[in-house]
Amino acid sequence: MLDRTLTVRVARIRPMTADVSAFELVHPWGGTLPGYRAGAHIDVHLPGGFTRQYSLAGAEPRAAGAAQGCTRYVIGVKREVASRGGSASLHQRVRAGDLLAISTPRNTFPLHPGATHHLLLAGGIGLTPLLAMAEQLQREGAAFTLCVFARSRAQLAFADELAALAPQVHFHFDEPGAAAGAQQLDIPALLRHPAPGTHLYLCGPGGFMQAALDAAKHWPEGSVHLEYFAPPTPDGAAGRDEPFILVIAGRDIEVPVAADQSAVDALHDLGIDVPTSCSQGVCGTCAVPLVGGHPDHRDHCLTATERRSRIALCCSRAQAGGRIVVEIG
Ligand code: FES
Structure with a gap:
């Protein structure tokens, strides 16, 4: 669209x-x-x-x-x-x-059409896209499970909508002696044995996402989908960025990207606009086809498989001193 x-x-x-x-x-x-x-x-x-x-x-x-x-x-x-x-x-x-x-709505976090079961893990306000997914799956008669993690029942948003999705919804509340109907959901146990055809969808705060990703490391490539609503906190001091060359395939254009510039900004200076939304590497709006070169992917939205053929230009770069070749329509 x-x-x-x-x-x-x-x-x-x-x-x-x-x-x-x-x-x-x-x-x-x-x-x-x-x-x-x-x-x-x-x-x-x-x-x-x-x-x-x-x-x-x-x-x-x-x-x-x-x-x-x-x-x-x-x-x-x-x-x-x-x-x-x-x-x-x-x-x-x-x-x-x-x-x-x-x-207008953009969708960089779609349901996978080939999944036989959808496992949706929502932390806090990360519930919002997964609630829409659960409602759509219920309407279409598809198999899904929605696990909702919240601090307490009092801090559970969209409670009426969730009640309408029972029994495919399971709750986990952090508060001691959690309210009736809640279970103690254990993320590593939940993700230990991925069933064939199951796809996993994650959205929530950084700590929740990291715990789930750590527990899902052994899931088949391409079966884990995630959406951050803020970039995860970096775990160390970031080094100084290096300039690099962005090559636009098929147009014979080489764009120098300065050390203190993003590829999106360098392209914008030449009058070439790439659509952006978050500008933080979490939404995927700026991702374009990657044709060659040695990329340094810094986004938090593309899967390992997607990174072989796409790159998010608001944050990702070429490896030090190198080049990347992309397609821009
Ligand atoms: S604009 Fe959101 S990932 Fe680049």
């Missing part, structure tokens, strides 16, 4: 927990919005000049196909204590009835 900007009206703000609210966005004049498949996200342009990415939390009962329209988008937004302005801006400055500019 061609990426474009839409104006939507905030139809309703539904508080779900002490710090999470669901924002329901509709067409300003009651029209139809572009459809989407579960796992999609939108950019929201916020008061104060911020742009943030939010996964679409709900798939509409009859109109979730990308080719069909839908009547509303729902995003779940947690008010982050260390907010860089995005979640605070939405919670404090946006009210029902306000107009917002958003992008």
Whole structure:
């Protein structure tokens, strides 16, 4: 789908927990919005000049196909204590009835069509894309299990929607003596024996993601899919970047990328724009075909298989002093 900007009206703000609210966005004049498949996200342009990415939390009962329209988008937004302005801006400055500019939905975290079972692991507000996936899978009669990890039942967002997905939903609460109906889910035990045909989907905070990825190291290549909502904290001091050459295949163009520049910025300086969204290596919007060279992949969204043929240009580079060859349409 061609990426474009839409104006939507905030139809309703539904508080779900002490710090999470669901924002329901509709067409300003009651029209139809572009459809989407579960796992999609939108950019929201916020008061104060911020742009943030939010996964679409709900798939509409009859109109979730990308080719069909839908009547509303729902995003779940947690008010982050260390907010860089995005979640605070939405919670404090946006009210029902306000107009917002958003992008059309993009999907860099789709369900795998070949899976025979989908195992969805959601940590905290990382539930939002996985809730849409579970709803879509339930509607399509596909096999899935959704495991939801939250601090406590009081901090569980979208509780009504989750109740409608029983019995395929399992809860884990951190609080001692967790509320009735919750289990003590053990991530290593859960992921120890991957069943053939099962695909794993992860979304949640950095520590949760790392624990799940460590436990899923032995899963077949290409069967683990993840979406970060913030880049993981680097585990060491980053070294100084080196300049490199980006070659555009088929166009005979060589683009020098300076040490303090991203490939996206270097291309932009030449008047070649690559679509971006997060600019942090988590969404995959800027990924383009990789044709050759020695890449230094720094994204947090492409799988090992995908990295053989794609590269995220907002963050990844060539290995020191080298070149990479990419296709840009
Ligand atoms: S813009 Fe999100 S990964 Fe590059």
